[in-house]
Amino acid sequence: MRLSRRWIPALVAPVVVAAGAVTVPMVADADPGLPARTPQQVLELVATSTEDSFSGTVEQTSDLGLPDLSGLGGGEDGAGAAVELLTSSHTARVHVDGPERSRVQLLEQMSQRDLVRNGEDVWVYDSSEQTAVHTTLPEHEGHEPAQPEGTPAELAEQLLAGVDETTEVTVSGTDTVAGRPVYQLRLDPRTDATLVDFATLAVDAGTGLPLEVRVHAVGQQAPAFVVGFTELDLDTPDASLFEFTPPPGAEVGEQELPDHDGRDPGELPEGPRPEVSGEGWATVVELPVGGDVAAADKSGMLEQLTRPVEGGRALQTSLVSVLLTDDGRVLAGAVPVEQLAAAAR
Template sequence: MAPYESDDMTTAGEVDEPSSRRRRAARYVVPVTVMGVAAATIGLVPAIADSGDPDLPKITAAQLIEKIAQSDVEQLSGTVKITTDLGLPDLGGLESSLASGAMERGAGDGEGGSSADPSAKLTELASGTHTLRVATDGPDRQKLSLLENAAEYSLIHNGKDVWGYDSASNAVYHGTVDESAEDRERQPPATPKDFAEEALKAVDDTTSVTVDGTAQVAGRDAYKLVVKPRQSGSTVGAISIAVDHRTGMPLKFTLTPASGGAAVVDVGFTEVSFDRPAASTFAFTPPKGAEVTEDGELDHGRKHSGKPENAPKPEEDLAKGLDGLKMLGEGWNSIATFDTGGEGGLPTGEAGGDLGGFLGSLGDQVKGEFGTGTVFSTRLVNALITEDGKVYAGAVTKDALVKAADAGK
């Protein structure tokens, strides 16, 4: 079957993104930035619970993409398994220590942190294997529960209310959202459909799209849509999306990197029902004795407390830098760049102390016409931080980042 090319072509060159949308999305999306980038470049391999190749009517890639676009599923519930292996460096006890500190701050003084704050809790999805229970009833009611050892974290959107509940610490987060399409973008990607919508945005003349047979996922017959970059220099190997043949609903995703090996991201339903969930699924009342933190209290605490743990969140600083975000190149070789406004790059030597040495050990030092910088690499996303404070990041090779920095000098 010949590759299908979308009519929506990516424009080469630099494109300025609207700053208001970035600021609004940063709070919830930036904590799962790695997941978001993976979503935009994700690939799917055959389902784990593949029980054979169903005999389904023939369909073209163009027809299958249209089937996904026309899918009108608004009610569902099920279990999603997500495994992420970005190849991040082993931080030893540092990661657990930071998590414990956040937990203590959230359950303790109440001035600036809450273990139920979704912007912090959902970062756990960026590594390891997790089981999620998901439910949705239209655009205004969703529930995502992260199942842990003897504990559970739930994020519930019901109308204008957003609730986060961490059973381990009996902590509750409460916020509100406007019932608008832009505010709904604040919800992090969690289901195969979320990832598919992002992945298909990459379909242009730099992309090959084909139908590669059928599979069975969560007991349902599905087609497999395979997406591959035509360009060299991308860290993405291929995309394959398992699409329910009856509803057009994406059921499973797995990212395979160009370097080979295990999947970077594997997201798929193990159980799914398209019946309307009970209204009680989205009802929430803070348990007796729970510490409830309002969203505004978190912001106030960070701005006015002198404690280091109550300083502005990293994603808030990043959001300021994203005001100048530009996209370079096209298709799978697109590179995001912005200026942090801080010269000197990473802290090194005596000025950087132990932190500078630690950060330097995680990256590779590079040189070019732009000067010097440090490249931080994962199995999918690479980022270059130059000595003059500029950042270049994308699902591209280290050499591609250096070339981009040289061209921008």
């Protein structure tokens, strides 16, 4: 996985010293017969993992409290497809061979969507629409590509890179995921201001690869979001899996990426900068976008997803809230809408 070790001290320090109490829970559940490990040891296991070739089946389920919008369709901007991904369960086949070769096949009942990367070439294929779009990635020397989107490792990387002293980290037990023994790493926000209750990362005891992530919302017994492997093969996938040729009859298109003008991919372009308030799990991000965002929506999706509030419209799921203000700002965070409204004043 090759995660940076920079976040290990920030995560481990709060575990060792929490409001003057030195309490580091060890592994209590030894069902797979694993030796006990401290949170620091499990974090180091993830950070030093080099497992970057595998195949498997990933299942994702969501219980975010969003309405069923399947009747609205995808819309020209693809927002419908994004919402549909968050409001129902999905199964995907994932093949990874290093940081530059991957294939994610999202399996639907009557169709399939593929995201294939082979070096600088990326293909996105939708069998229901019979479309294939090709993109050529620019070269960015020294930039390490992220984990393939939608995998447990990708979500785990985001969670671990984003937490700090506002998070308590423990090892809550052991388990078995996709037939492999795992340590359950638990992240608990040290604040009541967030919608997130806690998150657990199932870390493969042998490889350090995160195999499952569960995010729990406050006041909700079942996990609000789960993504995890149900099958896993650590052999190197066949190279042919990363070769893609559009099938006969498919409409083929080319998409050019925005010019970075020599900037690093992580560097923001010129223009309005987001404003950040709060900290840790209660962080609120504000971005000026200009105009009335809700009024500009032609699909009717925002009207169904959001509710009117003073000064704009708001969406609150069990994990994330978004506020669209009448004066052209978007605020978002894992906090209640009321906190976004307070930050907008």
